[in-house]
Amino acid sequence: MISFAFATATRIEFGAGRSAHLPAAVAELGSRPIVCTGATPERFRTLLTGLSDARSWPVGGEPSVDDVRAGVAAAREHGADVVVGLGGGAVLDAAKLIAALVPNDGDILDYLEVIGRAQPLQARPLPFVAVPTTAGTGSEVTMNGVVTSPEHGVKVSMRHPSMLADVALVDPELTLGCPPAVTASSGLDALTQCLEPYMSPFANPLTDSFCVEGLRRAGRGLRRAYSHGDDLDARTDMALCSLLGGLALANAKLGAVHGLAGVIGGLTGAPHGLTCATLLVECCRGTVAALRERAPEHPSLGRYAAAGELLSGTASVDALLDWLAETVAMLDVPTVGQLGITPEQYPRICRQAAASSSMKGNPIVLSADELEEILRRSA
Numbered sequence: 001m002i003s004f005a006f007a008t009a010t011r012i013e014f015g016a017g018r019s020a021h022l023p024a025a026v027a028e029l030g031s032r033p034i035v036c037t038g039a040t041p042e043r044f045r046t047l048l049t050g051l052s053d054a055r056s057w058p059v060g061g062e063p064s065v066d067d068v069r070a071g072v073a074a075a076r077e078h079g080a081d082v083v084v085g086l087g088g089g090a091v092l093d094a095a096k097l098i099a100a101l102v103p104n105d106g107d108i109l110d111y112l113e114v115i116g117r118a119q120p121l122q123a124r125p126l127p128f129v130a131v132p133t134t135a136g137t138g139s140e141v142t143m144n145g146v147v148t149s150p151e152h153g154v155k156v157s158m159r160h161p162s163m164l165a166d167v168a169l170v171d172p173e174l175t176l177g178c179p180p181a182v183t184a185s186s187g188l189d190a191l192t193q194c195l196e197p198y199m200s201p202f203a204n205p206l207t208d209s210f211c212v213e214g215l216r217r218a219g220r221g222l223r224r225a226y227s228h229g230d231d232l233d234a235r236t237d238m239a240l241c242s243l244l245g246g247l248a249l250a251n252a253k254l255g256a257v258h259g260l261a262g263v264i265g266g267l268t269g270a271p272h273g274l275t276c277a278t279l280l281v282e283c284c285r286g287t288v289a290a291l292r293e294r295a296p297e298h299p300s301l302g303r304y305a306a307a308g309e310l311l312s313g314t315a316s317v318d319a320l321l322d323w324l325a326e327t328v329a330m331l332d333v334p335t336v337g338q339l340g341i342t343p344e345q346y347p348r349i350c351r352q353a354a355a356s357s358s359m360k361g362n363p364i365v366l367s368a369d370e371l372e373e374i375l376r377r378s379a
């Protein structure tokens with residue numbers, strides 16, 4: 001029996017040049033915006049000039065709990081009534097969290113999962129406009145924001161359906177300037193966010209169709225966007241892959257790659273997409289091996305083969321693993337060891353990852369030994 005719920009941003013606009021609608025989209029929602037940008041706001045200066053009474057709030061990197069607290073204070077001081085995030089996933093998450101926390105009492109720790117009290121939001125967040133400049137995280141259509149807690153050495157989410165953006169403006173032209181390293185890490189994250197929800201026990205016909213199209217786009221666009229950053233068709237493929245992955249993950253969850261990456265990212269501070277990329281091949285290999293051993297009739301095995309066809313043109317699990325391994329090598333992805341992780345850390349990483357919410361969508365529960373083997377093979 002098919003039965004599911006699906007939630008996303010109130011309005012999604014996609015296409016080259018769409019970001020020019022930013023001032024009009026903001027004006028529909030408020031009159032005193034706070035605009036979260038990356039550390040180099042000049043990059044998108046022309047977009048920002050159309051916003052009046054705006055306060056700019058640069059976000060230096062993947063946001064910490066203190067960065068978000070400071071952003072909330074700045075937004076309240078400005079009297080902000082709408083929040084814009086214009087940047088990569090780090091900026092979008094910071095903006096999403098600021099929008100959620102400004103009208104709510106208490107501290108971010110009251111609402112964070114895992115290290116906090118995970119309370120639901122009482123008041124509706126400020127209106128939020130998300131404009132991604134990487135492709136990407138899909139954060140423009142997800143209901144969570146991720147923060148690092150240096151004190152706890154983890155990355156965790158705050159999550160609530162009301163945190164979905166009011167408007168998502170996805171403009172592939174904004175990603176044309178992404179250097180190859182950013183294209184690689186964000187692009188492999190986008191691909192993973194189409195692959196993991198496709199295998200998830202929470203998948204539904206809507207998320208499946210997004211994953212299939214997202215994987216097809218990644219197969220066509222990822223290597224090309226990396227090698228020819230000025231190719232708008234390839235950038236468009238990857239912007240769509242990212243958007244489709246966000247739509248899928250928000251409604252069907254993720255798997256072992258994100259479960260392990262959340263913990264390793266918290267320990268090392270390595271960029272999120274890069275961390276996912278280091279784990280991608282061996283998480284697929286390990287999950288397929290576990291399925292073949294303990295659940296040989298599992299439908300996900302057929303889906304891994306289908307993903308092989310969407311990415312490489314050949315419908316087999318081996319073709320999928322070969323294509324992923326070749327792409328990861330081509331895009332110069334480091335190993336888990338090169339991220340600074342040592343074998344002594346494996347048991348703790350695997351324990352924490354097994355308990356994470358990101359792990360919940362893996363098609364089969366992996367044992368501690370299987371997770372450690374994935375880390376050994378990714379080293």
Ligand SMILES: NC(=O)c1ccc[n+]([C@@H]2O[C@H](COP(=O)([O-])OP(=O)(O)OC[C@H]3O[C@@H](n4cnc5c(N)ncnc54)[C@H](O)[C@@H]3O)[C@@H](O)[C@H]2O)c1
Pocket residue numbers: 038039040061062063087088089090091093133134135136137138139142143144145146155174175176177178179182185186189271272273
């Ligand atoms: N909320 C979600 O659903 C979700 C999902 C996945 C990841 N995330 C979070 O997203 C973050 C990662 O996002 P990301 O991969 O986009 O990286 P990022 O936002 O950290 O950006 C990476 C780098 O690219 C630069 N950059 C961004 N756009 C650029 C452009 N157009 N041209 C040149 N440089 C540009 C940034 O300044 C930064 O230095 C992590 O914090 C991760 O936890 C959130």
